Amino acid sequence: MTERHIDINEFDYDLPEARIAKFPLPERSASKLLVYRGGEIGQAHFADIADILPAGQLLVFNNTKVIRARIIMHKPSGARIEVFCLEPHAPADYERAFAVTGGCEWSCIVGNRKKWKEGYVEINFELGGRREYLRAWLAENHGREHVVRFEWSAAVTFGQLLEHLGKIPIPPYLNRESEEIDYTRYQTVYSKFEGSVAAPTAGLHFTPELIEGMKARGFEFGEVTLHVGAGTFLPVKDEDAARHPMHTEHFEVRRATVAALLEKWGEVTAVGTTSVRTLESLTALAWRIRTAGTPDEGRVVGQWELYAVPAEFSGRDALETLLRYMERKGLERLKAATQIMITPLGYEFRIVRNIITNFHQPKSTLLLLVSAFVGDDWHRIYDYALAHGFRFLSYGDSSVLMR
Structure with missing residues (x-):
């Protein structure tokens, strides 16, 4: 070459x-x-x-x-962990990844990773009058990115879950949190x-x-x-x-x-x-x-x-x-x-x-x-x-x- x-x-x-x-x-x-x-x-x-x-x-x-790819989760101890979903890992196809229910794996960037060495992080929420949860575990480490395994209780797809819980990932150089207009x-x-x-x-x-x-x-x-x-x-x-x-x-x-x-x-x-x-x-x-x-x-x-x-x-x-x-x-x-x-x-x-x-x-x-x-x-x-x-x-x- x-x-x-x-x-x-x-x-x-x-x-x-x-x-x-x-x-x-x-x-x-x-x-x-x-x-x-x-x-x-x-x-x-x-x-x-x-x-x-x-x-x-x-x-x-x-x-x-654009998907609502940023999910703010917490350890049982209360530590705040941000999980930024990059691309689907299992299933790897985008259409199937958004349509799956119950569980999936994504390649993610993890914020405050030093606070999450083992165990799960979670977010509890209400949907349709029921208390539900989304939990995540670290499955694989690929340097800057990690494979994260998600499991959730609600009878919804992962795409619907992101719409309900996720935040829009505006560019980092804007130096602000996402707002309703975004x-x-x-x-x-x-x-x-x-x-x-x-x-x-x-x-x-x-x-x-x-x-x-x-x-x-x-x-x-x-x-x-x-x-x-x-x-x-x-x-x-x-x-x-x-x-x-x-x-x-x-x-x-x-x-x-x-x-x-x-x-x-x-x-x-x-x-x-x-x-x-x-x-x-x-x-x-x-x-x-x-x-x-x-x-x-x-x-x-x-x-x-x-x-x-x-x-x-x-x-x-x-x-x-x-x-x-x-x-x-x-x-x-x-x-x-x-x-x-x-x-x-x-x-x-x-x-x-x-x-x-x-x-x-x-x-x-x-x-x-x-x-x-x-x-x-x-x-x-x-x-x-x-x-x-x-x-x-x-x-x-x-x-x-x-x-």
């Missing part, structure tokens, strides 16, 4: 605390919109996005839904499938009225599902970002979406970096089909796998290959997982033409992705945003990047 080096200090900038949006605006689409088109930078309002994007674009949403506003209006512990925040600016208005003007919409993990907030700690281990995120794409992408190839706008990561990962699955006859869905798309795909294998080739495979096998959807790391080190975008995205943290893998798309112009874009009063991060303003 080619040796890679990325000096993460080259992707740093000064982000004052006051520029981090701690709460959403009263109206979703009232945010500002930085417009980057072929090197030129300007600004508008997000509500005007239909006037800015090229006509007839296919916008691709990530329809994942239960609706830290969720896109098109969210459908539970599984994320962080919102695909570029989509928070869309309203049903804005989407319907864009449809009336000829824009098309497609959906993918990528469940956003807590690793999206992990800082790059190594001076060489190429040594940063990317987290795994599970995704799903339907055959109808692949067909729409092929029909609109060259006119695809990804709404958010999670949509970018999903769409670009499709090329890796298609290349596996081309070279080995199978997408091998059980094998995660590796951090650098896409860099080994020949440049002559275009996005159109990838989508045609994937669509033919799904038609031949009678598959309505593909499920896979990705660790893709998109960096300025020669990454070639094959499917995504434009990106709608918020402003990201300094020294983050998401900023590397933006740099891969616009090159060194990311400095000019972020300087402009800072100089013109844009709000940053999850609840902040938006940008549309058009090359």
